[in-house]
Amino acid sequence: MKLFYCETLNPRKACAAARFLNADVEFVRIDLGRGEQKAAEFLALNPNGKVPVLQDGEKTLWEANAIMCRLSDIVGADFWPHDERQIDVMRWLSWDANHFTRYGAELWFEKEIKPLFGQAPDRKVVEDAENNLRLYARVLNDHLAERRYVVAESVSVADFALAAALPYAASSQLPLDEFGHIMQWHDRLNELEAWREPFPVSDR
Template sequence: MKLYYAETLSPRKTCALAQYLGLPIDYAFVDLRRGEHTRPDYLAINPNGKVPCLVDGEKVIWEADAIMCHLAQRAESPLWPRGAQQQIDVVRWFSWNSQHLLRHAGALYFEYLIKPWAGLGEPDASKVAEAQGFFRKHAAVLDQHLKGRKWLLGDDLSLADFSVGISLPYAKNAAMPLEEFPEVVRWHDQLNAIDAWRDPFPARQERAAANA
């Protein structure tokens, strides 16, 4: 298997899961700054020009949540539940996150982390305020759901946790008001106890040199 990734939000959850499962994967870093995601050879793999993307033999899978399902199935991991109702619950949280929490957390991530990285100027105060308002709205739903539950589906860690939590490692640097939601903080602290969650990306020469 070959996983194309960048050190950004969506690839982070696929890399974290792959590291957690200990799967034998060839990691291929896609340098977004150099536009490698727009090159013809990459577009031949993923015509969307996005990361992550997984190549497993003849199978090519786009979209981070779908990649996570495939990896869990390959590993025969209970992170992708066996029961149909629990599978529906995982998909429900995938959808909820993409349409609600991640949508607005991602806007803050863009304003505070991507714009400086890409040289696009300072955060837009009006967009920040709007995104923080929606973040609070949806984080409140998550906070209420987590009361009395260890993980999103109950007692057991699942792909839903890997998906929904993915913006939270950036909460402080992206001005997400995470601290207002104690159940979400408690839940994310549990994720942070997982080595692969804290340090999901494989080593690269550039990173190794920077840390030397």
């Protein structure tokens, strides 16, 4: 299997999952700066022109959350559960994409990516994202008050999805310091080497 990635938020989840699950994947870095994601060869794998992409023989799969679930199934892990927990995991994946990481990713893009291209952050976008991130962080923080992980007692795809922007919390100035349960939960994830160091070191 090949996992096409770059060092951005969504590929980070897929790479971390591959390492956490000890999946037998070959990491293939796509250089976004050189436009490799727009090449015909890559578009044949993902017509969206985005990473990550999982190639398994003749089959290809894109979207990071789906890739995490697929990798879990391939190795026979419980990371993507197949019991009553599955619906709850799906709920948090949907909520995250529309609320929590949506606004965390906006701040990451405004404060870290745009300056790389000589662009200033849009203050209105930043203010709106900060307000919404605080709003939804309170929901997640309250949920984690008496839990070690988002669903049940073990780490799952829901944790990796919801935590996608947190490794960039300091550099992106995410307004999360007041949410102690979120910080403690992410500290637990950081105990996992796969989460701390998801990308192949040689490609950095």
